[in-house]
Amino acid sequence: MAQTDKNNHNSDQREAGRLQVLDAIRSAGTIARIDIAGRTGFSPATVTVITAQLLEAGLIEEVTPEPNEKATGIRRGRPRVSLRLRGQAHRVAGLKVSHNNISVLILDFEGTEILSHEMTLPETRMATPLFCSVLIEAVTQACAKGSFTINDLSGIGVALSGLVDAKRRFVYWSSSLTDRNVNLGAELDSCTPCPVFLDNDANLVAKAEHLFGEGRDVDDFIVVTIEHGVGMGIVLDGEIYRGTRGCGAEFGHTKVQLEGALCQCGQRGCLEAYVGNYALLREANIMDRDRPLPDVPTLFNRAQSGDMMARSIFDRAGRMFAMGLANLVNIFDPKLIILAGERLSFDYLHADTVLEEMRRSVVQVDAPLPEVRVHAWGDHMWAKGAAAYAIEQVSAQAVREASSDAA
Structure with a gap:
């Protein structure tokens, strides 16, 4: 191996080791050095060296526990010092771009929420320059609520629907943009003082579920999101699967009907074209032009009141969704499926009849089927996933800088 390659390899190993220690501290909240060694498999001496570098970089801090004489009795000697992330080290923003508004969440480096903010979008679909300016305005307004500025942020994570290559920060297509094939990361870099990180919103929901939600203790699971469209993470x-082009897991655009209903992606027969909010309203307003419906809750209330047209729309959506879930089980055989999103407050996609139809369509073996959990929450959780992604990326950058200083 050439000397340069060897040096790069050693540097990569050092960075990976520091990130592993940082992740162990983040996961535990507060942890002693000896316990970090147990979690990571590193020697105590290696942990001591790495934590000293992280302390010097200001990423972590020492915590001396308060003595608890009743529980432990009087202990002699120096109390065991623990470590935790230093929350003040960085601030990051997480953004969820939904159909009508942007949700902004600002966290410190520990992941503690500082503030949240909502801003209505001027348009549901925008050209790239307007989209970028609206995002920056939303972050600027959020920072003003906390009496600081966008210059005080270390990174911004953005969750948006569509086909997104997270590594390249490239958007092939999004329902929020009128343009296709946009180098959105570069566009946002030109108007922000801090790095911007992009990913598909369903991927970041999966990250949020893994860190904060129903998938906390599970390393292999699938999240299906149902909002304006249908997504999957x-x-x-323990890692997000994105596919070769960053376009994997597009559950909403799997085909359920040859030459079927028109999807917002431009193709026909996608699952989303039968299950997404816009699809339900489109069918309702075609079937009853005299009583146009403004939103899905109104349509759902009509179904609950006995409106047969509304019921038929939800019944078909449920059957299509059951078919899609059965396909997921047959392909992936996951341990857990999480149905996530605000629309899960309505049960038409997770009613007993839907789940039973899914079970009937799954290949039958003498073993339990995957557990299906429902987690109904709004845009705040999506933004938290975006912020968590920003923290992950900022951590990697901070560790690289610490590695460079220590070299």
């Missing part, structure tokens, strides 16, 4: 061995 896959966690394998």
